[in-house]
Amino acid sequence: MHLPPDHVLPGHTAGGHPGIGPAEPYRPQLHYTPERNWMNDPNGLVWHEGEYHLFYQYNPEGNDWGNISWGHAVSRDLVHWDELAVAIPATEDEHIFSGCAVVDEHNTSGFGESALVAVYTAWHPESRIQAQSLAYSTDRGRTWTKYEGNPVLDIGSTEFRDPKVFWYEPGGYWVMAVVHALEWKITFYRSDDLKQWTRLSDFGPANATGGIWEVPDIFELPVDGDPERKKWVLAVSLNPGGVAGGSGAQYFIGDFDGVTFTADNLTSDPERYSWVDYGRDFYAAVSWNNAPGGERIWIGWMNNWADATHAPTTPWRGAQSLPRTLALRTVGDEIRLVQQPVEAVETLRRGPASTLRDHEVEPGRATLPVRGGALEIAAEFELGTAERFGLVVRGGTAGEGTLLGYDTTSGELFVDRSGSGATGSSPDFPGRHGGPLPAVGGRVRFTAYVDWSSVEVFGDRGQTVITDLIFPGAASQDLGLFAEGGTVTLRSLEVWPLA
Numbered sequence: 001m002h003l004p005p006d007h008v009l010p011g012h013t014a015g016g017h018p019g020i021g022p023a024e025p026y027r028p029q030l031h032y033t034p035e036r037n038w039m040n041d042p043n044g045l046v047w048h049e050g051e052y053h054l055f056y057q058y059n060p061e062g063n064d065w066g067n068i069s070w071g072h073a074v075s076r077d078l079v080h081w082d083e084l085a086v087a088i089p090a091t092e093d094e095h096i097f098s099g100c101a102v103v104d105e106h107n108t109s110g111f112g113e114s115a116l117v118a119v120y121t122a123w124h125p126e127s128r129i130q131a132q133s134l135a136y137s138t139d140r141g142r143t144w145t146k147y148e149g150n151p152v153l154d155i156g157s158t159e160f161r162d163p164k165v166f167w168y169e170p171g172g173y174w175v176m177a178v179v180h181a182l183e184w185k186i187t188f189y190r191s192d193d194l195k196q197w198t199r200l201s202d203f204g205p206a207n208a209t210g211g212i213w214e215v216p217d218i219f220e221l222p223v224d225g226d227p228e229r230k231k232w233v234l235a236v237s238l239n240p241g242g243v244a245g246g247s248g249a250q251y252f253i254g255d256f257d258g259v260t261f262t263a264d265n266l267t268s269d270p271e272r273y274s275w276v277d278y279g280r281d282f283y284a285a286v287s288w289n290n291a292p293g294g295e296r297i298w299i300g301w302m303n304n305w306a307d308a309t310h311a312p313t314t315p316w317r318g319a320q321s322l323p324r325t326l327a328l329r330t331v332g333d334e335i336r337l338v339q340q341p342v343e344a345v346e347t348l349r350r351g352p353a354s355t356l357r358d359h360e361v362e363p364g365r366a367t368l369p370v371r372g373g374a375l376e377i378a379a380e381f382e383l384g385t386a387e388r389f390g391l392v393v394r395g396g397t398a399g400e401g402t403l404l405g406y407d408t409t410s411g412e413l414f415v416d417r418s419g420s421g422a423t424g425s426s427p428d429f430p431g432r433h434g435g436p437l438p439a440v441g442g443r444v445r446f447t448a449y450v451d452w453s454s455v456e457v458f459g460d461r462g463q464t465v466i467t468d469l470i471f472p473g474a475a476s477q478d479l480g481l482f483a484e485g486g487t488v489t490l491r492s493l494e495v496w497p498l499a
């Protein structure tokens with residue numbers, strides 16, 4: 001292995017890094033977490049005057065779900081975040097459930113020129129009614145005022161939530177996608193002023209309906225980078241019934257004509273459902289409105305409702321994924337949603353890469369002379385006789401480690417976190433989660449981002465993505481290779497310490 005002189009990665013020993021040590025061994029270093037308390041879904045994602053806003057479901061009072069308010073953080077690069085004061089606090093009779101935010105450039109709402117307008121689900125604990133409501137800010141999201149005419153959309157339902165609003169340019173009006181959770185149905189509405197909403201159409205049930213539907217998102221993207229050929233994507237989270245068990249998310253590709261969404265990828269074959277992420281911990285993802293350059297970037301809550309409430313972290317609980325740039329790519333005879341971490345993640349690299357080329361991996365596990373708690377790893381393998389092979393990350397004593405591997409018998413990229421450390425947050429926490437990834441030309445390549453309590457693996461430039469939480473010991477920082485049932489050739493490996 002070619003190693004730069006400082007190959008004992010600086011700042012990557014337990015306790016040697018701010019926020020890491022006996023008190024906070026799982027504090028992510030690459031991912032957003034609030035300093036304290038519970039967080040779930042990202043909300044109100046909007047870019048405005050140079051800042052990416054990240055609001056989120058937040059309990060200002062404690063480390064469990066409750067008192068749900070919109071917490072708030074801002075970033076100029078999507079990588080370094082400043083936590084701000086709670087934006088929209090819960091009151092006794094109104095909790096602030098998930099929703100979105102828009103820049104009202106032309107003051108359609110009358111709240112002010114370029115006001116930020118949040119569209120959220122107001123949940124009333126007594127009646128249990130969920131209705132869509134507005135709050136606005138004219139000071140760059142620092143303070144918020146609830147609209148006195150709230151709610152703006154109330155159908156008397158207790159399962160009607162998570163509005164996503166966007167400006168539909170061809171029609172010159174606002175469109176809202178909002179979910180009827182128990183009916184697996186997304187209803188589209190339109191409005192001229194964000195206050196009066198008229199129903200347009202329904203979508204669903206469709207494809208995966210093994211749980212309830214939550215948190216829809218809809219946007220248009222070019223196919224294979226061709227601006228002349230665009231398709232609409234409708235994503236929806238479901239819980240349980242995700243591909244790895246518990247919470248998950250699926251997407252539909254099709255067309256939206258300003259009234260109706262029509263999907264091209266409807267199927268009755270569960271094997272052909274289109275999953276956003278094959279891991280267990282990527283939920284409620286939504287994208288930024290108004291991102292510069294028309295980019296479509298989203299972020300998801302790195303968790304699963306089945307395990308989240310028992311996650312062994314304190315004094316916070318819940319992390320957001322790396323922000324991911326979305327694109328549509330033709331793969332075989334279908335169009336797929338592909339995801340890559342935003343480029344700015346590269347700025348977290350500390351020092352040159354350690355590299356290894358053309359290395360035969362023998363059956364068993366071998367530790368490499370490079371280690372770290374937070375790493376970016378780019379690997380390319382050429383298939384040999386091994387049935388399964390790959391990397392062991394966050395390795396430690398007594399066989400601790402998380403496998404980022406490939407299974408030639410099923411043609412799947414996988415994460416196996418059975419031996420990842422503390423796995424007791426739910427009976428289903430340990431296990432292997434995989435997604436299909438063809439070995440093109442006999443080669444498999446992926447990039448992985450390893451943090452103090454998570455792994456995100458992007459197979460073949462984001463074609464197959466797996467996100468899983470892990471809770472390894474702070475000292476478990478070994479990186480290794482493994483092969484089972486034969487040998488495999490590691491064509492190239494690049495490892496960057498991240499901080």
Ligand code: FRU
Nearest residue numbers: 041057097098161214215284
């Ligand atoms: C999804 C979700 C949303 C809801 C919010 C409540 O994780 O259940 O449907 O608005 O969380 O915190």
